[in-house]
Amino acid sequence: MKLTNYDIILRPVITEKSMNQMADRQYTFLVHPNANKSMIKKAVEEIFGVNVEDVKTLNYEGKVKRVGVHVGRRADYKKAIVKLTANSKSIEFFEGFNA
Numbered sequence: 001m002k003l004t005n006y007d008i009i010l011r012p013v014i015t016e017k018s019m020n021q022m023a024d025r026q027y028t029f030l031v032h033p034n035a036n037k038s039m040i041k042k043a044v045e046e047i048f049g050v051n052v053e054d055v056k057t058l059n060y061e062g063k064v065k066r067v068g069v070h071v072g073r074r075a076d077y078k079k080a081i082v083k084l085t086a087n088s089k090s091i092e093f094f095e096g097f098n099a
Contacts, residue, residue, distance in 0.1 A: 001034075005043035008035045012093065013079065025084040027091055033059070033078045040080045051088035056081045 012018075013028040021028065031040055037055040044052050058081075062074035084090070 003032055003035060003039065005046050008032050008039055008043040009047060021081070022090075025086070025088070025090070027082050027084070029080050029082065031057070031078050031080045033076065035078070035080075037080075040082065044082050048091045048093070049089070050091060051085040052082055053085040053088075054083040056083075 008031055010030040010032065013030060015028075018028040027044075029040075029044075035043075037057060040057070041052045041055050044050065044055075058079045060077050060079065062076045064071065064073050066072070
């Protein structure tokens with residue numbers, strides 16, 4: 001299966017911690033579980049028009065949850081923290097979320 005840039009970057013992560021990391025030019029995204037670091041770097045550079053210095057990825061297993069006698073699992077997901085170079089412009093998408 002061929003992943004496009006928009007398949008790789010699923011959505012941004014908007015949390016207090018990710019907002020604090022924006023001061024260090026780091027942005028957090030949920031990404032496709034099969035995407036590797038080079039694919040993520042290329043996708044962020046092409047979608048947002050920025051220069052990426054570093055990509056860190058984290059894989060999460062979904063938690064087991066139950067409601068009464070029914071047992072299920074949340075979905076597994078992958079998160080990427082993307083650090084931009086010092087001379088790169090910031091990602092405008094996040095600018096409206098400054099708290």
